[in-house]
Amino acid sequence: MNWSVYNQSLVKRGEILLGFDVINNWDTELKDMNKDKVGEPFHYPNTFLLLLGYAKAYFHLPYRQTEGITQAHAKGKVPSIPHFTTINRRINRLDIKINDNKSSKELEDDYIIIAIDSTGIKVTNRGQWMRDKYGIRKGYLKIHIAVNVKTKKILSIKVTDEHAHDSKALPGLIDGVVKSDSVTAIGKLFGDGAYEGNEIFRYLGDNGILPCIKVRKNARVRWTKGNILRNLSVISQKKDLQKWKDSESYGQRWIVETVFSSIKRMFGEYVYSVRLKNMIQEIMLKASLYNKMISI
Numbered sequence: 001m002n003w004s005v006y007n008q009s010l011v012k013r014g015e016i017l018l019g020f021d022v023i024n025n026w027d028t029e030l031k032d033m034n035k036d037k038v039g040e041p042f043h044y045p046n047t048f049l050l051l052l053g054y055a056k057a058y059f060h061l062p063y064r065q066t067e068g069i070t071q072a073h074a075k076g077k078v079p080s081i082p083h084f085t086t087i088n089r090r091i092n093r094l095d096i097k098i099n100d101n102k103s104s105k106e107l108e109d110d111y112i113i114i115a116i117d118s119t120g121i122k123v124t125n126r127g128q129w130m131r132d133k134y135g136i137r138k139g140y141l142k143i144h145i146a147v148n149v150k151t152k153k154i155l156s157i158k159v160t161d162e163h164a165h166d167s168k169a170l171p172g173l174i175d176g177v178v179k180s181d182s183v184t185a186i187g188k189l190f191g192d193g194a195y196e197g198n199e200i201f202r203y204l205g206d207n208g209i210l211p212c213i214k215v216r217k218n219a220r221v222r223w224t225k226g227n228i229l230r231n232l233s234v235i236s237q238k239k240d241l242q243k244w245k246d247s248e249s250y251g252q253r254w255i256v257e258t259v260f261s262s263i264k265r266m267f268g269e270y271v272y273s274v275r276l277k278n279m280i281q282e283i284m285l286k287a288s289l290y291n292k293m294i295s296i
Contacts, residue, residue: 009296012296013293013296016054016289016292016293016296022045022047022048022051022078023077023078025045025047026045026048026078026079029045029046029047030042030043030044030045033045033046043080043082044080044082044086044090046090046094048078049082049087049090049091049094050091050094050096052066052070052082052087052091053091053094053285054285054288054289054292055069055070056087056091057267057282057285057286057289058266058267058289060267060268060272062272063084063085063087063088064084066084066087067081067082067083067084067087070082070087091281091285092273092277092278092281094281094285096281096284096285096288097288098154098155098156098157098284098287098288098291099153099154099155099180099291110184110185111184111185111186111187112148112150112155112184112185112186112187113148113149113150113186113187113188113189113190113252114146114147114148114149114155114177114186114188114189114190115146115147115149115189115190115191115252115253115254115255115256116144116145116146116147116170116173116189116190116191116195116256117144117145117166117191117192117194117253117256117257117260118142118143118144118145118166118169118194119142119143119260119264120140120141120142120143120162121140121141121142121143121269121270121271121283122138122140122269122270122271123138123139123140123141123270123271123279124138124270125268125270126138139161139162140162141159141160141161141162141271141279141280141283142159142160142161142162142164143157143158143159143260143283144157144158144159144160144166144169144170144172144173145157145158145173145256145259145260145287146173146174146176146177147255147256147259149190149252149253149255149256151294151295152255152258152259152262152294153291153294153295154259154287154290154291155176155177155180156172156173156174156175156176156177156180157173157176157283157284157287158172158173158176159279159280159283159284165194166194166195167194167195167197167199167200170191170195170200170203171203174186174189174203174204174207174209178207185208186207186208186209187209187210188209188210188211188212189204189209189210189211189212189213190212190213190250190252190253190256191211191212191213191214191253192213192214192253193213193214193215193216195213196213196214196215196216196219196230197230198222198225198226198227198230200213201213201227201229201230201233202227202229204229205227205228205229210229211229211230211233212248212250212253213233214237214250215230215233215234215237219234219237219238220234221234221235259290262290263286263287263290266286266289266290266293267286271283
């Protein structure tokens with residue numbers, strides 16, 4: 001580990017959160033946004049609102065405090081400061097892209113290896129005491145992601161309720177990765193037993209992706225109706241599971257768990273928003289900021 005470079009990268013992360021370079025393109029961006037617009041024109045560029053959204057997510061700020069910190073740090077640097085209601089409305093209407101462009105590492109690769117998994121995010125910050133004493137349970141959101149195991153960047157993300165099964169979200173994740181500008185081709189996919197099934201193996205095989213998925217303990221070979229890739233995995237894992245893990249480098253699947261841990265340590269294990277649409281937008285905002293920090 002080159003600690004000097006690593007420390008400098010952490011310092012640069014702060015530049016993303018409190019950097020107001022957007023002022024340089026303020027008028028140009030507003031002119032493009034207001035072109036052919038009907039009704040009240042925009043007064044604040046999207047990039048400026050996205051910056052405020054990043055600061056709000058990272059520092060765990062309510063919208064009023066987001067307006068306050070903007071006044072403290074940007075007053076005199078930008079033409080005007082938006083009201084907290086404007087910040088709220090505009091942030092929740094942004095078209096947030098979690099991947100802007102390819103990194104230098106991704107440009108060197110002909111194909112990528114991805115890992116997929118899901119985790120839960122609480123929709124309220126009520127403590128354990130409230131849940132145990134009064135039986136309050138608000139449920140949680142389920143976040144499904146596909147991660148590049150080499151760069152640890154999130155390539156695709158899908159947010160569902162807690163009842164959605166992991167395997168049902170896989171096609172949408174793969175479709176999001178394929179359509180991403182930051183990906184050339186997918187070579188291999190790592191997944192746990194939640195993604196085990198003939199339909200999943202068949203889907204991945206039809207799309208030219210090698211499935212590296214741990215099958216269930218009671219999995220059986222189905223010679224007539226089973227998928228050939230799944231049958232081979234069942235045979236290999238039943239014969240010697242550890243040897244299969246070593247040959248497939250299955251330990252790389254844990255990269256996705258590392259990403260979940262990083263996101264929760266950065267932004268917390270719950271969302272501030274109340275409406276489902278805004279909750280999803282908040283999660284997209286956090287995923288976008290995570291990718292920007294990782295790319296540094």
